Amino acid sequence: MTTFTESALEQHCRxxxxxxxxxxxxxxxxxxxxxxxxxxxxxxxxxxxxxxPVLQRLRAAGPAGPVFAHPRAGRWTFLTxxxxxxxxxxxxxxxxxxxxxxVAGTGSQIVLPSAEDEASGYRLWVAGADTYGTRPTQQAVIxxxxxxxxx
Numbered sequence: 350m351t352t353f354t355e356s357a358l359e360q361h362c363r364x365x366x367x368x369x370x371x372x373x374x375x376x377x378x379x380x381x382x383x384x385x386x387x388x389x390x391x392x393x394x395x396x397x398x399x400x401x402p403v404l405q406r407l408r409a410a411g412p413a414g415p416v417f418a419h420p421r422a423g424r425w426t427f428l429t430x431x432x433x434x435x436x437x438x439x440x441x442x443x444x445x446x447x448x449x450x451x452v453a454g455t456g457s458q459i460v461l462p463s464a465e466d467e468a469s470g471y472r473l474w475v476a477g478a479d480t481y482g483t484r485p486t487q488q489a490v491i492x493x494x495x496x497x498x499x500x
Contacts, residue, residue: 361464369415373461382461391432391487392453395494399448400425404476406493412483414476417462425475426459429487444495
């Protein structure tokens with residue numbers, strides 16, 4: 350009889366799926382927890398000094414998290430609703446570029462914090478989901494970055 354022992358990494362990933370409703374997977378090569386960006390999830394990454402006021406604006410208007418930090422890089426990543434590059438014009442893209450903000454493209458993957466990342470301070474959660482499985486729309490995060498009212 351074979352006994353399966355779930356690794357700490359796999360346990361952390363399972364918690365993301367069950368508790369946070371994030372369809373995360375463990376990449377067997379890199380041994381990182383990945384979230385696929387596209388039809389259900391998006392991500393917007395920005396400098397920490399911009400992320401803090403963006404988080405405040407989003408909290409005032411509705412769902413704000415989940416958000417995690419990359420302290421060594423000085424960046425925050427906001428998990429959002431689906432990536433919709435067709436919904437914002439070139440002027441918005443230029444504004445995001447000026448603010449050193451990136452929108453993860455459909456088909457890309459982002460790395461979520463593992464227990465090891467959190468213990469070492471490499472990747473840390475700043476804010477969890479406000480309510481079970483909720484997150485802001487991608488447009489709400491982009492509006493908050495650009496200083497526009499969020500809907």
